[in-house]
Amino acid sequence: KQEEKAGKQLLETVRAFPSSTKPLLRLASYYMRKKENKKAEQAISRAISLAPDNDQIYLFAAIFYNKTNAFKKAEKALRKALNKSNNPLAIKALLANFYFEHKKFTEAKKLITDILKKNKKLPLANLVKAKLYIKDGANDDAIAILNQLLRENPEWGAVYFQLSLAQLARGRLELSQKAAAQAVKYSNNNSSAHALLARHLLRQKQFDRAQQEAAIALRLAPRNIHAALILSQSLLHVQKTDSALKVLEKINKLFPENIEVLYNLAVTKMALKQTADANRLLEQILSRKPDYTPALALLSVFYLRHNESEKFIKRVREQVAKAPDASGNLLLLGDLLYQQGSLDEASKIFQQLQLQIPKNRRSYIMLAAIQEKRGNIKEAIAEYRKLLKKQPDSLQALMGLATLFEQSGKLNEAKETYRKILVRHAQFAPAANNLSWLIAQEKAPDLGEALRLALIAKQSQPDNARISDTLGYIHYLRGSFALATSQFQDAVSALPHTPTIRYHLALSLKAQGADREALQEMEQCLKETTDFPERHKAEKLLKSWKPSS
The missing domain is CATH 1.25.40.10 (Tetratricopeptide repeat domain)
Structure with a gap:
C-alpha cells in the first residue's frame, strides 16, 4: 500500500511540474523497482524530450537499458551522453567499461588508450585498464594499478573486486579472500x-x-x-x-x-542415488561437449559400482576417439591404464601428452610413477628433472625427486631437495618430517634442527601418525623419554599394525623403566607379519629383555 501511495504521489508531482525532468526520473526509478519496464522507459523518454542536451539523463537511460539487457540501446544512450557531455573523458571511460563488460575488448582497449593519453590519472579508465590486464593474464601489472587506485580511493568496492580476481589468478588465496571481503563491504x-x-x-x-x-x-x-x-x-x-x-x-x-x-x-x-538420471545428464553433456572430462570421470561411479572397469575403459576410449585432442580425456585414460597395470600403453599416452602440452605436469609425474613401478629409479628421477626444468617450483616434482633420492640411498641429495622445498613452502609437513627423520639418522645428528623441523610438521598436521613417530623418535634421541612415549602412543593408536612404531614405543618405555610394558610392545611388534628394517634388532632386544629361566 505504501508503494502504491508513493507511485500516486510521483504521478501527481509529474503533473504538477510538467517541464521538470527530476520527477520523471524518480518515477522511472519507481517503475524499475516494480519491474514495470515499459512504463519506466516511457518516463525516461519523456525526460529526454524535455532536456535533449542533458548528458545525465542519457546516462540514466544507459543504466536502465543495461539492467534490462537492452544492450544496443544502452550503447546508443552512452554515445548520446558522450556527444552531449562537457566532460567527455569520464563518459568515454564509462563506455569503455561497458564494452569490457560485454566482451568488446578491442573497442574497450582503444578507448582506454585514447583516454589515458589525455588524462593518465582518470580513475575509471585505470580500472578498465587493470581489467584488461587481468583478462590478458598480466595480473601483476593489474595489481600495481589497483593498489594505486586504492591508495587514492580506499573505499572503492569495484577496485577491491578486481584486486581479488587478480590475486586469485596469481594463486594468492588469502589476499584474494581479503580483497573479496572488502569488495562486499564497500559494494x-x-x-x-x-x-x-x-x-x-x-x-x-x-x-x-x-x-x-x-x-x-x-x-x-x-x-x-x-x-x-x-x-x-x-x-x-x-x-x-x-x-x-x-x-x-x-x-x-x-x-x-x-x-x-x-x-x-x-x-x-x-x-x-538417482543414478539413471545422473547418467543421462552426463551422456548429454558429453554429446554436447566431448572434451568435458569431469563428466566422463563421474561416469566411472556407475561402471565401478557394477565392477565393470573394462567397460569403463572402453567408454573412455570411445570418448577419446570423439575428441582426440582433449588432454583431460587422455589423462583419464592414462590413469586408468596405469591402475590396471597396462604400463606400456599408459606410458605412450603420457608421452603423447608431454608433446601435446609440454607444461602439463601430470604427464611427467605419471611417467615417473611408471618408471618407479618398473624399478627404473634413474629414469623416474630423469622425468622429475625434466619437469623441474619447465617448472622449477613444482612441489610434486621436488617431493617426488626427494623421495626417490631417499629410496635409492642418495641421502645428501634427498636432504638438499627437502631443504629446497622448505625454502619455498616453509610449513610443508611431509618435507619437514622427512628431513627431520634423515637428520636424526646421521652419525652426529643436529637434534635441535631435527626437533625444529619435526615440530613444524606436527603443527601443520597434528593428527599424522608418521609425524608423531618422527617427533617421538627425536625426543627419544634427546633423552626426553616421557615426551617420546606420548608421541609414540598417539602414533600406535592411529597405526596399530605398523611394527616400526611399536618398536620405537618399546624402546622409549624401556628407557623410562617401564620394563613390562616395553616387553609387551616388543612382542606385539614382532607378531606383525609385515617386514620392517628393525626386525633383527627387535628380536635380539626381546631375547635380552626376557627374564632368564
Whole structure:
C-alpha cells in the first residue's frame, strides 16, 4: 500500500511540474523497482524530450537499458551522453567499461588508450585498464594499478573486486579472500563480489557462510550462475541435497544449455542415488561437449559400482576417439591404464601428452610413477628433472625427486631437495618430517634442527601418525623419554599394525623403566607379519629383555 501511495504521489508531482525532468526520473526509478519496464522507459523518454542536451539523463537511460539487457540501446544512450557531455573523458571511460563488460575488448582497449593519453590519472579508465590486464593474464601489472587506485580511493568496492580476481589468478588465496571481503563491504550490491567471497568460504569449508554469501549474490542477480553453483555445492556438503537440487533446477530453467549447471545437476542426482538420471545428464553433456572430462570421470561411479572397469575403459576410449585432442580425456585414460597395470600403453599416452602440452605436469609425474613401478629409479628421477626444468617450483616434482633420492640411498641429495622445498613452502609437513627423520639418522645428528623441523610438521598436521613417530623418535634421541612415549602412543593408536612404531614405543618405555610394558610392545611388534628394517634388532632386544629361566 505504501508503494502504491508513493507511485500516486510521483504521478501527481509529474503533473504538477510538467517541464521538470527530476520527477520523471524518480518515477522511472519507481517503475524499475516494480519491474514495470515499459512504463519506466516511457518516463525516461519523456525526460529526454524535455532536456535533449542533458548528458545525465542519457546516462540514466544507459543504466536502465543495461539492467534490462537492452544492450544496443544502452550503447546508443552512452554515445548520446558522450556527444552531449562537457566532460567527455569520464563518459568515454564509462563506455569503455561497458564494452569490457560485454566482451568488446578491442573497442574497450582503444578507448582506454585514447583516454589515458589525455588524462593518465582518470580513475575509471585505470580500472578498465587493470581489467584488461587481468583478462590478458598480466595480473601483476593489474595489481600495481589497483593498489594505486586504492591508495587514492580506499573505499572503492569495484577496485577491491578486481584486486581479488587478480590475486586469485596469481594463486594468492588469502589476499584474494581479503580483497573479496572488502569488495562486499564497500559494494554490498555487487552480486559477483558476494559470489567470489562465497567461493573462498566454500574452499575453506565454511559452508554456512558460503551459503549466506551465495544466497545474497543470487538475490541481487538471480541469473548469477556462479552463485547458484556455489550455493548448491555448499548445500550438498552439509547433506541438504534436496535444497541443492532445487537451486540447480531453478538455474537450469534459465540456462538449460549450460554445461556446468548440467554437471552439478548430475552430481546432485548421483548423491540422491538417482543414478539413471545422473547418467543421462552426463551422456548429454558429453554429446554436447566431448572434451568435458569431469563428466566422463563421474561416469566411472556407475561402471565401478557394477565392477565393470573394462567397460569403463572402453567408454573412455570411445570418448577419446570423439575428441582426440582433449588432454583431460587422455589423462583419464592414462590413469586408468596405469591402475590396471597396462604400463606400456599408459606410458605412450603420457608421452603423447608431454608433446601435446609440454607444461602439463601430470604427464611427467605419471611417467615417473611408471618408471618407479618398473624399478627404473634413474629414469623416474630423469622425468622429475625434466619437469623441474619447465617448472622449477613444482612441489610434486621436488617431493617426488626427494623421495626417490631417499629410496635409492642418495641421502645428501634427498636432504638438499627437502631443504629446497622448505625454502619455498616453509610449513610443508611431509618435507619437514622427512628431513627431520634423515637428520636424526646421521652419525652426529643436529637434534635441535631435527626437533625444529619435526615440530613444524606436527603443527601443520597434528593428527599424522608418521609425524608423531618422527617427533617421538627425536625426543627419544634427546633423552626426553616421557615426551617420546606420548608421541609414540598417539602414533600406535592411529597405526596399530605398523611394527616400526611399536618398536620405537618399546624402546622409549624401556628407557623410562617401564620394563613390562616395553616387553609387551616388543612382542606385539614382532607378531606383525609385515617386514620392517628393525626386525633383527627387535628380536635380539626381546631375547635380552626376557627374564632368564
